[in-house]
Amino acid sequence: MSWQEIEGHDRVAEMFSRAFSRGRLEGSFLFTGPEGIGKRTFAFQLAKTILCLSPDGFAPCGECESCRLFSLKPKPIQDETVSAKKTPSAKGRRAAPSPAKPDEPDEPAALAIPNHPDFYYVAKPPERAQIPIELLAGPKENRGREGLCYNIFRTPYLGTRKVAVIDDADTLNEESANSLLKTLEEPPRGAVIILIGTSPAKQLPTIRSRCQSVRFLPLSTRDLSEVLIRRGIAADFDEAKRLARYADGSCKNAIEFQNQSLEQFRPELYRNLAQERVDTLSFSKRVMEFVDEKRKEKDKTSDGEIKRRRLALVLSRAARFYRDLTRVLTGDTSPLAGNIESGTELRQAAKNRPDPDRAVRCAERTVEAIEQIDRMGNLAYIVEAWLADVR
Ligand SMILES: [Zn+2]
Numbered sequence: 403m404s405w406q407e408i409e410g411h412d413r414v415a416e417m418f419s420r421a422f423s424r425g426r427l428e429g430s431f432l433f434t435g436p437e438g439i440g441k442r443t444f445a446f447q448l449a450k451t452i453l454c455l456s457p458d459g460f461a462p463c464g465e466c467e468s469c470r471l472f473s474l475k476p477k478p479i480q481d482e483t484v485s486a487k488k489t490p491s492a493k494g495r496r497a498a499p500s501p502a503k504p505d506e507p508d509e510p511a512a513l514a515i516p517n518h519p520d521f522y523y524v525a526k527p528p529e530r531a532q533i534p535i536e537l538l539a540g541p542k543e544n545r546g547r548e549g550l551c552y553n554i555f556r557t558p559y560l561g562t563r564k565v566a567v568i569d570d571a572d573t574l575n576e577e578s579a580n581s582l583l584k585t586l587e588e589p590p591r592g593a594v595i596i597l598i599g600t601s602p603a604k605q606l607p608t609i610r611s612r613c614q615s616v617r618f619l620p621l622s623t624r625d626l627s628e629v630l631i632r633r634g635i636a637a638d639f640d641e642a643k644r645l646a647r648y649a650d651g652s653c654k655n656a657i658e659f660q661n662q663s664l665e666q667f668r669p670e671l672y673r674n675l676a677q678e679r680v681d682t683l684s685f686s687k688r689v690m691e692f693v694d695e696k697r698k699e700k701d702k703t704s705d706g707e708i709k710r711r712r713l714a715l716v717l718s719r720a721a722r723f724y725r726d727l728t729r730v731l732t733g734d735t736s737p738l739a740g741n742i743e744s745g746t747e748l749r750q751a752a753k754n755r756p757d758p759d760r761a762v763r764c765a766e767r768t769v770e771a772i773e774q775i776d777r778m779g780n781l782a783y784i785v786e787a788w789l790a791d792v793r
Pocket residue numbers: 454455456457462463464465466467468469470
């Protein structure tokens with residue numbers, strides 16, 4: 403990860419870069435902006451830069467002991483928050499790393515927590531509604547002698563600086579916030595404390611007034627597409643662009659669109675596509691039922707737009723299915739083949755439809771159908787014509 407790989411936040415990076423080059427980058431910051439736009443990634447990169455022992459301008463050298471430790475044996479976020487809860491002491495942070503959950507093929511690799519002695523990370527444990535005070539100020543019996551607020555005042559292990567990131571700051575309750583106030587107001591020299599929340603309005607006034615506010619904006623479609631590809635969420639630029647267009651600049655939204663709404667429908671989609679002859683009439687009806695389904699949550703987007711979005715999702719998955727089928731049929735073992743999902747349906751499809759050229763043509767025809775979505779009003783017609791051709 404380098405600054406070049408952090409998309410869409412040049413303005414904020416520029417601001418920190420100026421403060422850094424003047425030797426004035428310290429104190430408490432409150433990062434706000436919608437979820438899933440890269441605030442945490444940015445905070446980690448900033449921490450790596452600050453902690454680097456021989457930074458190259460406003461960039462970590464990538465080679466010093468600090469940079470090495472920052473990238474070493476990363477731990478998935480999920481595990482950190484859990485282990486931090488059990489052992490909020492500094493020792494707890496040294497727990498052995500464990501691999502990310504393998505059972506979620508569509509999740510991007512979890513953003514790893516850097517494992518660095520002068521870096522602290524606190525977040526809301528998944529099973530809790532708020533950040534427990536223990537993580538910040540130590541357990542009751544040892545209040546004030548453990549936890550982030552204590553650790554950040556200890557002498558730095560490597561260089562002269564320390565960085566702490568407090569994630570999920572929206573969930574700080576009054577007690578936890580109060581335990582932080584003094585540290586936020588007068589952090590140790592050279593230390594940087596970053597709180598990450600969604601909006602300034604969701605922070606307690608006592609917190610807000612003690613931090614320098616840094617607002618992050620949603621990513622542009624182009625920037626988000628880059629992120630989706632880099633993180634393996636989209637298989638190619640077309641898919642990335644489609645997802646990005648409907649995600650309001652948030653990587654999290656893009657993943658949700660891709661996963662949740664479609665995941666229930668995907669097995670049926672794949673089963674049908676795997677058949678020797680797709681039943682055009684009845685299956686196009688099913689596709690349109692999925693497309694027309696009303697969303698429960700409130701959504702500013704117009705009905706027509708939601709339908710186009712949902713059809714684009716279905717067709718994106720279908721295109722991926724045909725691409726994966728092509729790979730299976732041609733015995734492709736390239737790294738991309740690692741993305742292949744739903745082995746059962748693919749094996750079935752490979753048996754029923756063994757011609758790789760045909761799979762390629764189906765993939766192309768599916769992409770064509772996706773392109774028609776914005777040009778043609780009649781979605782049902784697009785689906786019927788598409789299914790008639792790929793069957
Ligand atoms: Zn370095």
